[in-house]
Amino acid sequence: MSVRLAVCLDLEGDDADRFRAYLEENRAFIVRISEDAGCGCCVSMYDLEVSEAAGPVPPGLARTNAWTRDGRPPRRFVPLDELLADWP
Numbered sequence: 001m002s003v004r005l006a007v008c009l010d011l012e013g014d015d016a017d018r019f020r021a022y023l024e025e026n027r028a029f030i031v032r033i034s035e036d037a038g039c040g041c042c043v044s045m046y047d048l049e050v051s052e053a054a055g056p057v058p059p060g061l062a063r064t065n066a067w068t069r070d071g072r073p074p075r076r077f078v079p080l081d082e083l084l085a086d087w088p
Helices: 015-025 066-070 080-085
Strands: 002-010 030-034 043-051
Touching: 002 015, 002 066, 015 080, 030 080
Parallel strands: none
Antiparallel strands: 002 043, 030 043
16 A cells, blocks of 8 residues: 655755655655655755555655646656756
8 A cells, every 4th residue: 555645845944955865764765755846955845655654754745736636646756766866
């Protein structure tokens, strides 16, 4: 079983570092992750699907959107390694 999540990162704070640590720690449980849907200069937004065994998303990052409510997929999913190689 998997869980759909959406996160919004404030790039002016430590959100990006906290979310990257979450991704690294839960790498084995991430089923898929979207490309960044934020502007990239001050906000990054990701939709992801994780197995139920994944740890909780860091406090303050989780959001609700069409992906989490209705399962409507984001524009494009990308390989996690590709996302981390081009991290903000």
